[in-house]
Amino acid sequence: MAKIILITGASSGIGEEAVKRLMTAGYTVYAGARRLDRMKSLADAGAHVLALDLTDDASMAAAVDTVMQEAGCIDVLINNAGYGSYGALEDVPLEEARRQFDVNLFGLARLTQLVLPAMRAQRSGRIINVSSIGGKFGEPFGTWYHATKFALEGLSDSLRMELYPFGIDVVVIQPGATHSEWSQIAHESLLKYSSDGPYAKGATAHANMMEEGHKGSVPAQPSVVANTIVQAVQASKPKTRYVTGGLARTMLFMRRVLSDRGFDALFRMIGRQMAKSKA
Numbered sequence: 001m002a003k004i005i006l007i008t009g010a011s012s013g014i015g016e017e018a019v020k021r022l023m024t025a026g027y028t029v030y031a032g033a034r035r036l037d038r039m040k041s042l043a044d045a046g047a048h049v050l051a052l053d054l055t056d057d058a059s060m061a062a063a064v065d066t067v068m069q070e071a072g073c074i075d076v077l078i079n080n081a082g083y084g085s086y087g088a089l090e091d092v093p094l095e096e097a098r099r100q101f102d103v104n105l106f107g108l109a110r111l112t113q114l115v116l117p118a119m120r121a122q123r124s125g126r127i128i129n130v131s132s133i134g135g136k137f138g139e140p141f142g143t144w145y146h147a148t149k150f151a152l153e154g155l156s157d158s159l160r161m162e163l164y165p166f167g168i169d170v171v172v173i174q175p176g177a178t179h180s181e182w183s184q185i186a187h188e189s190l191l192k193y194s195s196d197g198p199y200a201k202g203a204t205a206h207a208n209m210m211e212e213g214h215k216g217s218v219p220a221q222p223s224v225v226a227n228t229i230v231q232a233v234q235a236s237k238p239k240t241r242y243v244t245g246g247l248a249r250t251m252l253f254m255r256r257v258l259s260d261r262g263f264d265a266l267f268r269m270i271g272r273q274m275a276k277s278k279a
Helices: 014-024 036-045 057-071 092-122 143-166 183-195 200-211 222-234 248-258 261-276
Strands: 005-006 029-033 046-052 075-078 125-130 168-176 241-244
Touching: 005 014, 005 036, 005 057, 005 248, 014 029, 014 036, 029 036, 046 057, 046 125, 057 092, 075 222, 075 248, 092 125, 092 143, 092 168, 092 248, 125 143, 125 222, 143 168, 168 222, 183 248, 200 261, 222 241, 222 261, 241 248
Parallel strands: 005 029, 005 075, 029 046, 075 125, 125 168, 168 241
Antiparallel strands: none
8 A cells, every 4th residue: 555645835846846746656655735726737647736825824734634535644744835035133033933833943843732632642653844954053034944944853853752652753854955836935035034134245145145146057956856755755764864955064064164253254255256257
């Protein structure tokens, strides 16, 4: 019998590609996202599409109820949905900061709460949290985004130990640079909040760096990260973390070997180089 998978953020990018590859691998996939219209091709290909808003408790409960009623179980939950809201901490309204946490952390945690009773009852299951290499280091103007990913790393580590007695695995996926809507949203939010005022010079330079950095061959295609997700699903004994995507291993290595100030200097150097190439 095919395993039942529920995945969030399935309307584009990594989530969409993961759905396709999971179905090809023979899994029954329930694909959730706010925008049902964006998932028509997935539905045509055989995915079960669900309206799922991680900021709406009723929406999450209804999605889990639908899967349980139709399939009877959830073997794997892939928490993939998330976005990057950038801007200087002083400039970003707390309302936007709270929304960043609602989507990237609290919504993920609530959906996990809703799925866990069934997994505990069957004494098996797998929670796969798509984090980021940004859960291991910070960058200027990414304060709220990186805070959510640092929090997700800690949540996942603690949850892994909590769920061990019930036979439930917790896995973290740490993508690096990836071609997706994420970079456009982060770039636009940075300019929206901090292109004027005291942080304008640094924010504009960082926005240019982000724009240049997501061009060319450095960012991975979403399929690269999607394949890693499939690997984590299929592994009989999965790793606790999978590092994947553009410059992911390089950046995490640099973070390990450099001091805090040394890593700060590396970011400033990259920014200056990007600014020169933009000029």
